[in-house]
Amino acid sequence: MYWLILLMVIVSSGNATIRYIFSNSSNAWLEVQWYLFSAVFLLCSGYTLLKNEHIRIDVVAGRLSRRAQIWIDILGTLFFLFPMALLILTLSWPMFMKSFTMMEMSSDAGGLIRWPVKLMIPLGFSLLMLQGVSELIKKVAILTGDRPDTGDHGHHHHTAADGEAA
Template structure:
């Protein structure tokens, strides 16, 4: 279990760094949006490239921030049954959800978006808008984001199993299991 928990700590560290990148992308997207609005309406100067880079940053927020949100246990969950369960029951529900829903769906989405990205990269696909940007960096965010979610899902699975086995304590992991507030 020690090796798996070390892997989990490494994944948590990586996704925390990508979460910080997503934080900066929020700031950059907002700054570009404000600057674009000011230049468009104040100076009557416009560029499709600025609009598209703003969209790229928003895409990065979602695709890179999703795994960080899972790491922080701040994702949305339907709390009808979950809230009524004890700690062990919640762990079993989490394990079931990770194995049956999260990991298979993220693997499928990652597998489906990889060719989409590769095609854009090989063709050096450009936006059809005048002054538009190259598309592959934005399309790379999809398989990358799904891969990060798979890794974080595995990390969360390891942590839940370790908690059930009593193999995990605060000294062994970067973060402790946080149950949602009731």
């Protein structure tokens, strides 16, 4: 994914440079930019969950016991992450299949084929759900004493000494 980010920056800056210097642009290059952004964002969501870098309310959870934090993670996974990911996966799969079977093309002149970027949605949310299952198993194992609590995967909580708010 790091290479996709680098490629995204190169394509984006190259496209902007060509547009401003030569007053020329290509819809294909603009679409490549958002295809790459979509791939990075969607395919890395499960990895972000693994590294415990997802958005959370540390102001509240940080004041609770570790056991309460684990329960929040379990309940959040069961009642928010899984239903949301399953809903998006269920709704996005037919959209991808329709695009794939029609070999849908962008309506913009010089645009790209659309099914690869539409595949990123169900693929990304499938990976997120799989990581959610893994995290759920780990959290339950910690609560039952079958796994030691290793904390939050090295997530750095900022302190006042860091110059940032917690």
